[in-house]
Amino acid sequence: MHRAARIEDAFHRWRERRGRRRGLTTTIIPYTGYGAPGWTRVLCRVVLTRASRTPRERVRGWRAFFSIPVADTEVTVIAGGVAQRVAPTRGGVLDVRLETALEPGWHTITLRTDDSEPVTAPVFIVDPATRFGIVSDIDDTVMVTALPRPFLAAWNTFVLDEHARTPVAGMAVLYERLRREHPSSPVIYLSTGAWNVAPTLTRFLDRNLYPAGALLLTDWGPTHDSWFRSGQEHKRTNLARLAEEFPELRWLLIGDDGQHDEALYGEFSAAHPDNVAAVAIRQLSTGEAVLAGGRTKAALRETESSVRWFYGQNGAELARALEGTELLGG
Numbered sequence: 001m002h003r004a005a006r007i008e009d010a011f012h013r014w015r016e017r018r019g020r021r022r023g024l025t026t027t028i029i030p031y032t033g034y035g036a037p038g039w040t041r042v043l044c045r046v047v048l049t050r051a052s053r054t055p056r057e058r059v060r061g062w063r064a065f066f067s068i069p070v071a072d073t074e075v076t077v078i079a080g081g082v083a084q085r086v087a088p089t090r091g092g093v094l095d096v097r098l099e100t101a102l103e104p105g106w107h108t109i110t111l112r113t114d115d116s117e118p119v120t121a122p123v124f125i126v127d128p129a130t131r132f133g134i135v136s137d138i139d140d141t142v143m144v145t146a147l148p149r150p151f152l153a154a155w156n157t158f159v160l161d162e163h164a165r166t167p168v169a170g171m172a173v174l175y176e177r178l179r180r181e182h183p184s185s186p187v188i189y190l191s192t193g194a195w196n197v198a199p200t201l202t203r204f205l206d207r208n209l210y211p212a213g214a215l216l217l218t219d220w221g222p223t224h225d226s227w228f229r230s231g232q233e234h235k236r237t238n239l240a241r242l243a244e245e246f247p248e249l250r251w252l253l254i255g256d257d258g259q260h261d262e263a264l265y266g267e268f269s270a271a272h273p274d275n276v277a278a279v280a281i282r283q284l285s286t287g288e289a290v291l292a293g294g295r296t297k298a299a300l301r302e303t304e305s306s307v308r309w310f311y312g313q314n315g316a317e318l319a320r321a322l323e324g325t326e327l328l329g330g
Contacts, residue, residue: 015068024048026070028111030121031198034186034214036246040100040123042077043214044111045195046070046092067196069093078110079123091219093195104128104184106212124186124214131248132182132277132327134175134213135239137255138191138201141282142171142210167208168282170315177319178252179211181328186249187213190238192231195219232260239268243275250277252327254318257311258284269307277327278308280318 031043047067069092074085079100088094104127112118126133139145144166179185193201195217202215218234242251253268253276255261262281269276308325312318322328 019048019068024050024068026073026113026116028075028113028116028119029199030111030119031195032202032212032214033109033121033123034126034188035097035100035102035123036126037102037104037128038099039097040079040102040109040125041097041214042079042086042094042109042111042121042123044075044088044094044119044121045198046073046075046088046094046113046116073113073115076110076112078112079107089219091195093219104130122212124212126186126246126249127184128248130182130184130186131250133186133188133242133246133249133251134178135188135190135242135251135253136175137261138189138193140168140256140258140284141254141261142168142175142189142208143204144168165204167204167210168314170317170319171282172209172315174315174319174322175211176209177328187211188216188242189213190216190235192234193217232264235260235264236267239264240272243268243272247275250275252277252280254280254282256282256284273307276307278310278322278325280310280312280322282318283311283313285313 025048027047027049029045029047031045033040033042035041047069049067069088069090071088071090071092074087075094077084077086077096077098079098080102082101084098086094086096086098102123102125104125107123107125108120109123110118110120136142175187179187189201189205191201198215198217201217206212216238218231239253242249253265255265262279265276265279265281269279310318310321312321319328
């Protein structure tokens, strides 16, 4: 394990011992999962918090980043009446694929530890007959950040309320139209953001009427083999995993042209053309592009595979571009 990871783990163990002496209690922060008949990807985070706070207050804003992760425990997952015990990984994050007997559609599973209150998490089981799904970026795709990338993490940390975040015009309407057109389709929000901000992002998506779906975020801090986590590798790995888990699904990949989405989607489309229905790219305004660090060369990406690419500055323009295809109204 990388030296930075060993140092971080030792620091978290010290914080956990100190936190328990102060009376902090174990809390599970549940995240939306997904799966197919026979298995479910279960996602949550285990932390120490003050028992006197409400669950919402325990994980809001800066508290989410300074909460104490708990890795030396086991989480009992109850799905379909069957209980299974699994342990979280570094950072208190539990990301595990379990054998389950759940039918297609939305379900609720229960999560608990020996010393925590039980919580519930929604999971979406994809029907084997489904052939279409949506993968969406978050920052500058569904939510306007208008911040230089180096300050984005600080914004996500210290802006405490989802009301302060602005949705991209028309994107929620576009996603809802796509879901009506393909009612059994899964929606995956794939972002380089940290799991710490998942509760705030979930409330933002709910408040602005985006369709429910799983968040695939990343842990905060060093990895097993490097000082810093790679957001691009996180997205690349999860896209490849989705292609492996759902070989019959064709995904509409939605992102923006502010640096890496086009490159990653182009790379994935070239490697897995049968798993991509199309790529939809939100074009940033000149000011947004400057803050995002520039644009990528989209034309080069389009020549690498036969996948169709669509562009627009907002949800309405993307909807017009997609109309008449089999994805929307065709």
